Amino acid sequence: MEFGRRPLRESEGALLAHSIAAGKLRFRKGHKLSAADIAALRAGGVESAIVAVLGTDDVPENDAALKLARALAGSLLRAGNAGTGRCNLYPDRAGLFVVDAEEVHRFNGVDEAITLSTVAPFAPVAPGHIAATVKIIPFAAPRAAVDRCLEIARRPLLRVAPFRALRVALVQTRLPGLKPALLKKTVAVTRAKLAEMGSELVADALCEHEEAGVAAAIAAAAKRKADVVLVLGASAIVDRRDVIPSAIESLGGTLVHFGMPVDPGNLTLLARLGDRLGGGHVIGLPGSARSPRRHGSDYVLLRLAAGIEVSASDIARMGVGGLLKEIPSRPMPRARAAPAPAALPRIAGIVLAAGRSTRMRGPNKLLSDIDGAPLVRRVADAVTNAGLAETVVVTGHEREKVESALAGLPLRFAVNRKFADGLSTSLKTGIAALGPGIDGALVCLGDMPGIGPALVARLVGAFAPERGKDIVVPVRGGRRGNPVLIGRRHFAAIKKLTGDVGARALIQAHADAVIEVEVGDDAAFVDLDTPEALADYRARVAAGSDCGRH
Numbered sequence: 001m002e003f004g005r006r007p008l009r010e011s012e013g014a015l016l017a018h019s020i021a022a023g024k025l026r027f028r029k030g031h032k033l034s035a036a037d038i039a040a041l042r043a044g045g046v047e048s049a050i051v052a053v054l055g056t057d058d059v060p061e062n063d064a065a066l067k068l069a070r071a072l073a074g075s076l077l078r079a080g081n082a083g084t085g086r087c088n089l090y091p092d093r094a095g096l097f098v099v100d101a102e103e104v105h106r107f108n109g110v111d112e113a114i115t116l117s118t119v120a121p122f123a124p125v126a127p128g129h130i131a132a133t134v135k136i137i138p139f140a141a142p143r144a145a146v147d148r149c150l151e152i153a154r155r156p157l158l159r160v161a162p163f164r165a166l167r168v169a170l171v172q173t174r175l176p177g178l179k180p181a182l183l184k185k186t187v188a189v190t191r192a193k194l195a196e197m198g199s200e201l202v203a204d205a206l207c208e209h210e211e212a213g214v215a216a217a218i219a220a221a222a223k224r225k226a227d228v229v230l231v232l233g234a235s236a237i238v239d240r241r242d243v244i245p246s247a248i249e250s251l252g253g254t255l256v257h258f259g260m261p262v263d264p265g266n267l268t269l270l271a272r273l274g275d276r277l278g279g280g281h282v283i284g285l286p287g288s289a290r291s292p293r294r295h296g297s298d299y300v301l302l303r304l305a306a307g308i309e310v311s312a313s314d315i316a317r318m319g320v321g322g323l324l325k326e327i328p329s330r331p332m333p334r335a336r337a338a339p340a341p342a343a344l345p346r347i348a349g350i351v352l353a354a355g356r357s358t359r360m361r362g363p364n365k366l367l368s369d370i371d372g373a374p375l376v377r378r379v380a381d382a383v384t385n386a387g388l389a390e391t392v393v394v395t396g397h398e399r400e401k402v403e404s405a406l407a408g409l410p411l412r413f414a415v416n417r418k419f420a421d422g423l424s425t426s427l428k429t430g431i432a433a434l435g436p437g438i439d440g441a442l443v444c445l446g447d448m449p450g451i452g453p454a455l456v457a458r459l460v461g462a463f464a465p466e467r468g469k470d471i472v473v474p475v476r477g478g479r480r481g482n483p484v485l486i487g488r489r490h491f492a493a494i495k496k497l498t499g500d501v502g503a504r505a506l507i508q509a510h511a512d513a514v515i516e517v518e519v520g521d522d523a524a525f526v527d528l529d530t531p532e533a534l535a536d537y538r539a540r541v542a543a544g545s546d547c548g549r550h
Helices: 035-043 061-072 101-108 143-152 180-196 211-223 243-250 296-305 312-316 375-384 399-405 423-432 453-462 488-494 504-509 531-542
Strands: 002-007 020-022 025-027 048-053 058-060 077-083 086-091 095-099 114-118 132-136 140-142 158-162 167-174 200-208 228-232 254-258 269-272 281-285 347-353 390-395 412-415 440-445 471-476 484-487 514-518
Touching (some): 020 035, 025 035, 058 061, 058 143, 061 077, 061 086, 061 114, 061 132, 061 143, 077 158, 101 143, 167 180, 180 200, 211 228, 228 296, 243 254, 243 281, 254 312, 281 296, 347 423, 375 390, 375 399, 375 440, 375 453, 390 399, 390 423, 423 488, 440 488, 453 471, 453 484, 453 514, 471 504, 484 488, 488 504
Parallel strands (some): 167 228, 228 281, 347 390, 347 440, 390 412, 471 514
Antiparallel strands (some): 020 025, 058 140, 077 086, 086 132, 254 269, 269 281, 440 484, 471 484
16 A cells, blocks of 8 residues: 555545545545546646555455454354444344454454454443454555455454343341341342343252351252352352362362452352252352442352353453452452443433424425535434434435445434424433333434534443433533433333423433533534534635534
């Protein structure tokens, strides 16, 4: 690939390295220059540009990214669409992400033009979340380097180990002074964690904190065909000869490993029952297992749920990244690696694009050209590139034209046949069209060209339903803008809205649930409702003003 400044007269077929403007004419970075483009730019006084010229030994960025992503898509992974040299890999099933780290290092060492990024090994993943991404850094990658990476990708570098539906039993022991409410809370926390990995709590038992009682409770759970028995003592396990491990050995079980280099969760025990009791696993839980936060024994249980056997060596290797975030009530909060993707909320994007553009006095504003693309496509493109679980575009007025303008984007359409009745009908249509398991919806107006993936990511990052903060709005100088992220518990109220109103009344009625995200520009406040607003925005774009994609 040749790169540098060239006279325009010698640049037909070249790719622009940077955006370029001449009068009202503007071409984006990466645009392939045609003879007509060059003539128009030269007429505007531009005679040269910094360009990239691909050779016969170069593979264009999107072609390379897509080809490599498809080659890397192992079991239960699929490649998405390629754009700007990037192609993401998505799980088809919920499970654990399994990666051959050494082979990924080899892949990334082939050429600096080709990169592969993944989530952490054994991180929980689910459909809609990005597990890995291939990114081509320049406009093209050397063909020889692509071929070498394809050769490495023949080995199964990446895969998803799907969660199995485990039958799990919980045994808790009691000592004087242990509050019944704490025992009840532990059952609820355990059931919720198991549900996240598609498993079921089939029994919970309570016994005295002594060897015979624990052994009897474990044996009873095994007879109920539990795949895993979780044992949480009123007093933590402190030695291989303590009450719980002794009870397991009395049943003919084998201790695999006691203790782990993960904190919280150090006092975790892994054992196996003998064949007489079905050969299932027993996990002696630390006291931190009563908390809904992630802790060490969760890592063992997640692997078992994914059908991955856990050895003593595996546990010993969990120390790197094993310093986990502590609960706020502890006196010495500790930092940890990023939360596992499966624990993140599933957010959908809803783009409202059904309106009649009455204030535009004629044309449909959503189809207006903004810097080479229809206005509505700019908005939908920003939302679909923000890593959300799904994107739904609500259409109505001039439905066919709007849907045609969005052709090729990874999204679904929901038709609002009552769009003339006001904004509430589009909002309700979008909410009704969401798939199962969605925790919140980011509602975006189709006429806001400055909205970009970065702003969407900031709003999603502030979403905190566990703290009751499940309405997120961008603000600047005390003024609230769009888009707005609304949690699932408010969907029923949205379905009751009528007339030409959005979610403003809902937001005002739930002030305690609102979290405001301060933004540093006007992207969240610029909508193009009138011909004057459209003309002004186009002029700012042509002048190279900082108009968008925030």
